[in-house]
Amino acid sequence: MRKLIMILAFVCCCIQLQAQGYQLTVQLKQYKEGRIYLAHYMGKNFYMADSALLNPQGVAVMKGKENLPGGIYILLLPGKQRYFEMLLDNKDQQFSITADTTDLITKTVFKTSAENELFQSYNKFLTKDITALGKEIESRIAAHTAADSALATEKQAELRKKLQDYRNDLIAQHPKSLLSSIFRAMKEPEVPPTPAGADSTFPYRYYKTHYWDNVNLGDGRLVRTNVIESKLQRYFTQLVPLDPDSINVECDNIIAKARKDKEMFKFVLWWLTYNYETSKYMGMDAVFVHLVEKYYVAGDAYWLNDEQLNKVIARAYAMAPNLIGQQAPPLEVKDSLMKPVSLYTTKSKYTVLVFWDPTCGHCKIEIPKLDSAYKASWKNKGVTMIGFKTEGTREEWQNFIKEHDLSGWMHVWDPNAQSNFRRLYDVYSTPVLYLLDEKKKILAKRLGVEQLDEFLEKSEVKNGAVQNK
Structure with a gap:
């Protein structure tokens, strides 16, 4: 939802x-x-x-x-x-x-319709000239001979040139047309030869720097094409480092350019926000929080009504306290014997904090898996398991622990509802898992057992390499 x-x-x-x-x-x-x-x-x-x-x-x-x-x-x-x-x-x-x-x-x-006459002429050109050349290339490739392969390469270059020449001519003759704006946006940066003394990253850096040169982000007509989304998708998945700080800078740069047109601004900001709210990569929620705090809280999302805006802001505020790299919010809770337990007084190289419910179907599958991984290898890596009961009765909770022999864990709950764990740890479903380091900084979150096991292995290798240095 x-x-x-x-x-x-x-x-x-x-x-x-x-x-x-x-x-x-x-x-x-x-x-x-x-x-x-x-x-x-x-x-x-x-x-x-x-x-x-x-x-x-x-x-x-x-x-x-x-x-x-x-x-x-x-x-x-x-x-x-x-x-x-x-x-x-x-x-x-x-x-x-x-x-x-x-x-x-x-x-x-x-x-x-002058615009569509241009478009129709282009479609006929594609059908007649480009399609015929494409079929010839396919037949050469299918021949599987060295001579045919060489000729196919030549024909491919010819096809690209013929297509670009047509587009360039149209742009020159009809510079203000929508079709020209589309063609310009589709142009790829032409990377020059690497200068003497430049390092091997020169082609990448040049391409990235000039990626948006031909895209008119002030032309709102491009919003209702598939060009802008394709450009954004490629830029942020292939050219921008997968690091929230780097992505935040790039988001701000693109959004600033898109402000020239209200529809372009709306689409770019929406696309970036939705893309990083729903990203499959861990840690990208930090980008979502950045965008909401900088643009939505400031009132720039003019297309949202108050109810919609409040939902977006509330979602970001639920994520903000538990971003990767931050200190985990403090938890002052009780164990199964009603004795006080504090997250920050629990000393451990790693802490796996699991919010779970003994009546949750998914938890019934995942919690025993976590316990098996803990007993098989995580315990030897210095991991402390803290299981936090979110729902279910005390009896159901204790019966599950006993039935599945979850020994070695710290089992805690919040009987007085004072910890505010749902907001601080963004617990809207179960199970929810966090991995903390010895200083209780969040290293990872919302991983499955296999993913967490792999993450711990890499962390151990990395820490060993650092210590050897």
Whole structure:
């Protein structure tokens, strides 16, 4: 549920548009009935914008009093099984489309839409010239001879040049068109030869530095294409180090550039926030917290209502006290005999702190696994196990401990509900596991048994290497 907070808040938001209006008249030659649908890209997904019924002549009209936001749109045919793409600029949104479903790419005709005439010419170029060259390359590769492989390499270079030349010519002739903005954003940085004396990281550093050169982050039309999300995904997964501090700097840089356009700013901030809230990599919640504290708390997320904003901020505040690298929040609790136990007076090289519930189905599987790993190897590595009961009766808890022989653990609970453990350790389900070092700094969290075992092994090797030095 929590992972839906950002995406729902983003999609539900309405935007203010120019009141010029749109009217798209569509004729499908092979249809006499049915409903057609107009949808737009938003990153890699589609969102519906309008629909209309076809009359017996195969004609449908979609219109509105306000302009649609610019971007790449798709027109879905009745049944939603087939579609074709088209472009909508922020203006000039009154035109007609005649589509022949026997060949949607080359036989679709746009009238009074200069943007789509450019787009259609490009699609025909791809179909006729590029596809033919691609088939020739495939046949050469399939031949498996040295001569054919060499020729295939030449043809691949020819194909890339031909494609880029076409795009460059269009950009030069129609610099303000949406298609030109898309083509510029798709351009790859051309890395020059490594200068004398430069180290081996020069190509990477140059490519990363110039990655955004041709992307106009002030062009909100690009939000409703798949280009911006693809660029963000590649940049933050392949070029930016997987370190929260480095990622935070890069996020701030991109967001600053995106402020030129409200829709671009909204999309970039939303994408980064959602991406790092739901990241599969441990420790990336620190990026989510950074973004929320810097932009959402400051009121920059203008598209959210108060309820949505409060949910996002509350989620970040639940994560903030338990980020990796921070000191674990203190816990003053009781053991099974009601004797006081303090996390910080428990001396140990490592502490595995597990929040669990004896009535939880997943806990019933994972807790015995943890105990087996502890007795097999973790105990010899200096690990202390602290099991914290979150739910269930005292009797259920003690029966489970006895039945599964969880000896050697420190079993604790909070009978007076004074520790505030749910907020401090972000315990919204069970089991939740933290690994702490001897100073109770958080080394890892929310790992499975196998992952934790591997993490401990690497930590031991690393510590041994440091000591040997």
